[in-house]
Amino acid sequence: MRSVDLIIIGGGPAGLAAAISAYESGCRDLLILEREETLGGILKQCIHNGFGLHTFHEELTGPEYAQRYIDKVLQYQIPYQCDTMVIEVTPDRRVTAVSRANGLQQFQAKAVILAMGCRERPRGALAIPGWRCSGIYTAGTAQRFVNLEGILPGKRVVILGSGDIGLIMARRMTFVGAKVLACVELMPYSSGLKRNIVQCLDDYNIPLLFNHTVVDIKGRERLEGVTVAEVDPKTHRPIAGTERDYDCDTLLLSVGLIPENELSRMAGVRLSPATKGAVVDENLETSVPGVFSCGNVLHVHDLVDYVSEEAGQAGKNAAAFLRGEQKETGRTIPVVDGFGVSGAVPQKIHVGGADEAVNVMFRPRGVYRNAKIVVSAGDRELYSRKARILTPGEMVNLKLRPEQLRRIGEAAELAVKVEAS
Amino acid sequence: MQKRLVYNLMVDVIVIGGGAVGCATARNLSRFRLKTVLLEKASDICEGQSKANTAIVHGGYDAKPGTQKAKYNVLGNRMFQKVCSELDVPLKWNTSLVVTFSEDGIEKLEQLREQGRQNGVPKLSIIGRDELFRREPNLSREACAALLVETGGIVCPYEFTIANAENAAENGVRFCRNAEVRKVSRDETGFWTVESAAGTFTARAVVNCAGLYSDRINNMVSEEKFHILPRRGEYYIIDKRYADTFHASIFQLPTKMGKGILVTPTVDGTILIGPTAEDIDDRDDTRTTPAGLAKSLKFGSRTWEHIPLRDVITTFSGIRAHCDKNDFILGEAPDAPLFFNAGGVESPGLTSSPAIGEFLAGLVADRLHAEPNPNFQPVRHAIPKFREMDAAQREKAIASNPDYAKVVCRCETVTEAEIREAIRRPVGARTIDGIKRRTRAGMGRCQAGFCTPRTVQILSEELHISPLEVTKFGGNSKLLQSYLFTKGEDDHAQR
Numbered sequence: 001m002r003s004v005d006l007i008i009i010g011g012g013p014a015g016l017a018a019a020i021s022a023y024e025s026g027c028r029d030l031l032i033l034e035r036e037e038t039l040g041g042i043l044k045q046c047i048h049n050g051f052g053l054h055t056f057h058e059e060l061t062g063p064e065y066a067q068r069y070i071d072k073v074l075q076y077q078i079p080y081q082c083d084t085m086v087i088e089v090t091p092d093r094r095v096t097a098v099s100r101a102n103g104l105q106q107f108q109a110k111a112v113i114l115a116m117g118c119r120e121r122p123r124g125a126l127a128i129p130g131w132r133c134s135g136i137y138t139a140g141t142a143q144r145f146v147n148l149e150g151i152l153p154g155k156r157v158v159i160l161g162s163g164d165i166g167l168i169m170a171r172r173m174t175f176v177g178a179k180v181l182a183c184v185e186l187m188p189y190s191s192g193l194k195r196n197i198v199q200c201l202d203d204y205n206i207p208l209l210f211n212h213t214v215v216d217i218k219g220r221e222r223l224e225g226v227t228v229a230e231v232d233p234k235t236h237r238p239i240a241g242t243e244r245d246y247d248c249d250t251l252l253l254s255v256g257l258i259p260e261n262e263l264s265r266m267a268g269v270r271l272s273p274a275t276k277g278a279v280v281d282e283n284l285e286t287s288v289p290g291v292f293s294c295g296n297v298l299h300v301h302d303l304v305d306y307v308s309e310e311a312g313q314a315g316k317n318a319a320a321f322l323r324g325e326q327k328e329t330g331r332t333i334p335v336v337d338g339f340g341v342s343g344a345v346p347q348k349i350h351v352g353g354a355d356e357a358v359n360v361m362f363r364p365r366g367v368y369r370n371a372k373i374v375v376s377a378g379d380r381e382l383y384s385r386k387a388r389i390l391t392p393g394e395m396v397n398l399k400l401r402p403e404q405l406r407r408i409g410e411a412a413e414l415a416v417k418v419e420a421s
Numbered sequence: 422m423q424k425r426l427v428y429n430l431m432v433d434v435i436v437i438g439g440g441a442v443g444c445a446t447a448r449n450l451s452r453f454r455l456k457t458v459l460l461e462k463a464s465d466i467c468e469g470q471s472k473a474n475t476a477i478v479h480g481g482y483d484a485k486p487g488t489q490k491a492k493y494n495v496l497g498n499r500m501f502q503k504v505c506s507e508l509d510v511p512l513k514w515n516t517s518l519v520v521t522f523s524e525d526g527i528e529k530l531e532q533l534r535e536q537g538r539q540n541g542v543p544k545l546s547i548i549g550r551d552e553l554f555r556r557e558p559n560l561s562r563e564a565c566a567a568l569l570v571e572t573g574g575i576v577c578p579y580e581f582t583i584a585n586a587e588n589a590a591e592n593g594v595r596f597c598r599n600a601e602v603r604k605v606s607r608d609e610t611g612f613w614t615v616e617s618a619a620g621t622f623t624a625r626a627v628v629n630c631a632g633l634y635s636d637r638i639n640n641m642v643s644e645e646k647f648h649i650l651p652r653r654g655e656y657y658i659i660d661k662r663y664a665d666t667f668h669a670s671i672f673q674l675p676t677k678m679g680k681g682i683l684v685t686p687t688v689d690g691t692i693l694i695g696p697t698a699e700d701i702d703d704r705d706d707t708r709t710t711p712a713g714l715a716k717s718l719k720f721g722s723r724t725w726e727h728i729p730l731r732d733v734i735t736t737f738s739g740i741r742a743h744c745d746k747n748d749f750i751l752g753e754a755p756d757a758p759l760f761f762n763a764g765g766v767e768s769p770g771l772t773s774s775p776a777i778g779e780f781l782a783g784l785v786a787d788r789l790h791a792e793p794n795p796n797f798q799p800v801r802h803a804i805p806k807f808r809e810m811d812a813a814q815r816e817k818a819i820a821s822n823p824d825y826a827k828v829v830c831r832c833e834t835v836t837e838a839e840i841r842e843a844i845r846r847p848v849g850a851r852t853i854d855g856i857k858r859r860t861r862a863g864m865g866r867c868q869a870g871f872c873t874p875r876t877v878q879i880l881s882e883e884l885h886i887s888p889l890e891v892t893k894f895g896g897n898s899k900l901l902q903s904y905l906f907t908k909g910e911d912d913h914a915q916r
């Protein structure tokens with residue numbers, strides 16, 4: 001068994017940024033473990049632009065964005081192993097991995113950063129009735145086929161769900177010669193970014209049908225069509241008589257992302273039902289000491305820039321943990337989701353002695369116009385900010401400054417809420 | 422293109438149908454010195470009701486005494502341990518419970534117990550609330566008593582069917598897939614001719630194990646006609662995270678249409694809820710429906726009050742070969758010498774299959790005066806499963822085959838070595854679904870989202886076909902449309 005100070009599981013945007021930050025914070029004995037053949041994670045197949053506006057103030061493609069971090073990893077000579085699948089993490093931070101090059105390896109780590117990313121919700125999870133034919137893909141799988149393998153899955157496409165990957169794939173499939181007939185969304189709003197709706201659907205006259213869903217799948221062997229119906233906005237049940245048939249050979253699903261926390265569970269990390277990621281404190285440390293979580297395995301982000309920023313924090317904090325610096329010794333209080341807030345991260349913070357700002361992120365539960373975001377401790381309002389529009393597709397990222405945090409006092413919890421007008 | 426052989430073959434026995442019964446019959450025929458070929462219409466064996474059922478080894482209390490169903494259920498149940506040990510198939514004697522939610526039901530439980538006794542089912546008892554909740558603490562509090570069937574078990578139905586086929590093939594049975602039977606006839610010399618999509622076969626005997634189509638095959642040659650009345654059942658599968666929720670397979674009191682909707686663990690750790698029972702016209706109509714799925718949930722939640730809908734893995738439906746004779750039709754057709762039937766085999770068909778296979782093979786061998794096959798090898802080894810190995814075994818597996826270090830299916834931890842072996846084995850996988858059923862790759866939470874591109878590539882390499890020709894389950898179920906870039910011959914070869 002080899003001993004390593006810090007193991008980072010995952011070499012995607014979160015793992016890369018965490019590793020770089022840990023290195024810059026002084027950690028020299030670290031190792032990135034990546035299951036695919038090269039570093040970069042899902043960004044490898046995200047060949048569209050729009051990445052890096054916050055971090056680099058320019059528009060980059062996914063591979064370009066990843067490359068900036070990979071270059072840093074190479075420059076710092078941070079060790080990494082690709083083609084290496086971590087199959088077990090124990091609560092005492094023993095990490096077991098397998099790879100063709102090194103066989104079965106066991107590491108004893110002093111700290112672990114979980115950066116495994118997320119996966120897409122498949123058809124099965126939605127229980128869409130109909131045939132179980134070929135031609136039904138999650139948007140990300142189709143993206144991989146098109147962008148990395150150079151293969152078109154089909155020519156006439158309906159997209160169910162309006163998550164960002166679905167929107168991006170609507171445009172991508174159009175570019176490579178497929179006809180995208182419609183993007184169908186169960187909710188009255190999109191879970192994707194506004195800019196993607198404009199640039200990927202509107203610009204190509206692809207209709208976006210809100211309050212609609214796929215109610216039937218046709219085709220005994222290959223997909224031959226889907227039936228789309230309007231749903232009651234309250235019950236989400238299809239309204240009889242509104243069915244419309246689409247003649248298509250491909251159905252792409254963009255109906256949600258789920259953090260991949262199988263390893264976190266093995267490590268005994270407590271998970272949040274709201275985010276489906278780890279419960280963390282402001283240091284992004286999980287319920288298991290020395291195990292940190294960041295990126296889409298912690299909670300599904302909208303922008304990779306925020307993933308990098310969050311992962312940078314995790315890397316820095318893991319390095320501090322390794323130096324034995326206990327930054328926070330005070331009591332912890334929970335951060336609770338108030339009205340209009342879904343899955344605020346971190347879920348708990350230490351009170352007292354805070355000399356650093358704390359980032360709080362969450363997704364609005366619905367669409368709110370001319371709203372106010374409020375963070376309060378007991379009856380004291382610590383933070384408030386006006387927002388012209390809040391939607392579930394765009395994360396709210398707010399910073400609580402040390403002087404705001406000091407006002408928590410004896411309060412039992414921190415509440416984050418939306419005040420809609 | 423993959424080369425399709427067209428046969429013109431003379432054999433001793435033709436088995437029609439590659440489901441649990443057909444494969445078990447083929448395996449048992451290979452115990453004799455008989456040249457046997459099995460014809461399967463689909464692109465793979467185990468594509469009909471054997472792949473989509475409740476995966477239970479039934480005790481045998483449910484069938485009416487004196488029926489073939491009762492007889493072969495009990496016989497099959499007794500054989501299961503030995504067969505699964507020989508074939509290295511996961512089997513768990515987890516017991517079955519038939520639960521009643523009202524005191525009036527207790528009388529019906531007693532009737533079931535009595536019926537079971539008459540059928541020869543051992544170890545049946547009625548347990549009250551205390552014992553019931555001690556065994557099943559997560560069972561709905563509405564439950565008030567249950568029939569405990571200690572001989573109830575669970576098995577992986579595809580691995581069971583495929584294992585029978587592999588073992589049969591290792592013992593000399595030839596398997597032809599994509600071989601839909603079009604015509605069965607007997608000439609004046611007494612030989613049988615079977616025309617199929619894969620060619621024409623001549624044989625001394627024919628065994629009809631055609632499941633949902635067993636009536637059509639029988640009715641081509643016999644005046645003793647029967648008719649299949651296809652009956653669809655819809656199911657939910659719940660994530661293996663809930664593996665410990667229930668121990669036994671939990672039935673509700675049976676109805677006229679079948680054993681009712683049950684909640685049962687599977688040997689793979691998931692939980693199965695279903696089936697509904699709906700008579701349909703089209704015997705291939707494996708669609709799921711809003712009404713059927715809703716019904717599965719509604720009745721399932723009597724047993725399991727809070728079914729975690731957020732953790733649904735998938736839904737599916739299976740069609741049962743219910744027969745108008747209301748029983749299995751087994752044996753030689755009275756007006757067609759050396760034509761044997763396993764007709765109308767529906768539940769408890771999986772449980773009965775080892776006994777039916779043994780019975781039919783014995784009958785055929787007897788009628789053909791076949792000698793035992795001295796080289797018959799009853800043991801088959803499963804593909805070693807990486808997910809079930811300990812660290813030392815993993816190290817050893819990787820040392821002997823580095824493909825064991827490449828995890829392709831993350832959700833079920835299936836390695837490239839297992840996938841390649843599934844293709845290379847006798848009666849090996851040729852499709853994405855074939856790989857799924859042989860290895861579980863793609864059966865987990867992401868439902869093949871991550872592993873499909875790699876699995877397509879491996880199939881394409883192993884079968885020397887283009888990725889564009891890879892199918893989900895044969896026919897036109899292709900996955901991919903076209904290349905975005907031009908390709909040379911070398912590229913195809915590499916892929």
